[in-house]
Amino acid sequence: MANLCGCGETAKCRTSWTQFNLGRRFLGCPNFMDPTRNCNYFRWVDAPLPNRWYQGTMYQLHVNLVNAQDQVVQANNQNSRTAFYNRVLIVLIIRMLLVRLI
Structure with a gap:
């Protein structure tokens, strides 16, 4: 089953490379680059990494x-x-x- 964001579109799976969430995958609104259409949908797919x-x-x-x-x-x-x-x-x-x- 596809995860739909608040826009009604299929959420895109991306990978975070921020300092505290390295390599974690998440689902997010496909319109995140467009502030007028972004519904700010966000959901982690992976658990946090166990340690530094x-x-x-x-x-x-x-x-x-x-x-x-x-x-x-x-x-x-x-x-x-x-x-x-x-x-x-x-x-x-x-x-x-x-x-x-x-």
């Missing part, structure tokens, strides 16, 4: 994931630039060869 060690571990895992995602994006950008420059270089070499043949 778990919270710290969850936070560190989150930071590692975000850093890894950033590194993947940077590597993809670098690969795209390299592929573009390689194509330009090939076109220039072919053009030079064609000019010599003519």
Whole structure:
């Protein structure tokens, strides 16, 4: 059964990364970014983590994931630039060869 918020829409499941609720999932109004439509529906899905060690571990895992995602994006950008420059270089070499043949 879907959880409906006060707006009558299906509540969205999100994850909290605040200092005191690291990694806890909650259901919230899908219109939370729109102050005119937000009904402020909120309900925890997970119980709080048992202690600070778990919270710290969850936070560190989150930071590692975000850093890894950033590194993947940077590597993809670098690969795209390299592929573009390689194509330009090939076109220039072919053009030079064609000019010599003519």
